[in-house]
Amino acid sequence: MSTNMCSDILLLMLVPKDRIASITYLAHDQVEVLMPGADAGVAINHGSAEEVVAQHPDLILASPWSASAMRRLAGKVRAPLIEIEAANSFDDIRRITRQVGRAVGEPGRAEVLIAEMDAKLALLDRDRPTRPIEVAAWSSGDTVPGAGTLTDEIIRRAGAVNLARRMPDASYSTFGVEELLAARPDAIMRGEDRYDGPALRDAVSEHPAIRKAYAGRRISYPASLYACGLPQSADAALQLRAALAKVPQGGVRW
Template sequence: MRPALRTAVAGMAVALMGAAFPPASAAERGVPQRIMSLNVCTDLLLLELTPRSRIASVTFLAPEAAQALFPGAAAGIPLNHGSAEDIVNVKPDLILDSGLSNPMIRRIARRMDAPVVEVKNADSFADIRDVVRQVGAAVGEVARAEALIARMDATLADLAAHPPPRRLRVVAWSGGSAVPGKGSLTDAIVTAAGAVNIAAQPGAAESTFGVEELLAAAPDALLYGGATLGRPSLLSDEGQHRAVRRLYAGRRIAYNDITHTCGVPQSADSARDLRRALAALPAREAAR
């Protein structure tokens, strides 16, 4: 048989085989079709990575949490409260939960033949890469996971390539509450923004900052969680202390609690936003 004819025959055979054996659907390839999330952080990862048609349920916190990052993403998706009844009713073929998932939930999931993927908390951008890849692989969206990581890394690379002229000293403090120190996601965000988290410095008290400790540390700016769910929150009474209000008027910067709590790619955006907020501080306010 002439080479050209052999090539044509082979092509026809491949086409016929494709018609007889069409590409496997997502369900046939073992890709989960009814995914349930039992944690607000896994809610956000699931909403970012997976088509709505394959999301069976997210937690009751998801609509408001998602509103701060991608408005409307959770609209119309059934909600759960993490109960055994919810799992029985949803009949998921994959469950996403935190690394502290309830043993009872795992037992019920095993009885229903629903794998549970335990997603750890993220305390760094390396952790975020890990959890995004973990969830991406579990839900069958590896390419989408890599795209989100690439976008996050591009933001971080741009911040690193253009450092601020001066590294301002900051602390996440709302008044009398625990302050995130070394090894926290907030510390990673502050560092990526080009600032210094004074609660992560050697010898810093990583538990609480009272007014006296705060004034003695004299940071250039105060960060406080308050932009979660698109709504400002009230600072505590201590955070409204007269001396604090006087010395830090115009130098308190609200951040999105969600991106400082959950390991999502948008945590890099929070670092970029913090960089911009710090750069916008009046010169006389920044100088200490």
């Protein structure tokens, strides 16, 4: 039983459906982006005590934020609980994938996923772009990830430079439309929960000044591959590399 969206996706990659008691109700949209149909027929949960007792799982995967409450429930059904931390690097992804692989009895499958990820990263490292492009992972401006985040690592492995590293707070910064335009990154990255359109919270990125200044310079990306540490996060770096190659040369003009 998985009670965290990130472990939901990893669990679906590691074990067959008939071994999964349930995944969270949050998983479906992300699974449709990454592995369409992979969750078909799998029960969902909302992390409630009633669901834990009714499903009586042999193992519970939880985030550190939900672990304390979930641990009490796990004790009632006598199921071990594994805390899955957030990943901020590809090293973290390797560690977490191995952790979950061992917990569910699929260490070999975990190593296959890691090997596939590492092959993609090696491909990126062999063919570094000669033209450095500065990007901002900016949608609403509320949180712009900088150094020490998985987003920053994906940007770096894609061969780009993360604007947020210029900010006073290296990990997470905030800035609005005016600040973004003044900073003049070469491109803007906009996270989407699904590929069929941005979320309402990203409406500010449709500001007329942004649309004008960054026409042909706005890159959409699957938010789950940047928020969750998954082997497919290497695919995110490959996708970003390909998108950056299409960014017009020369600085932003308006």
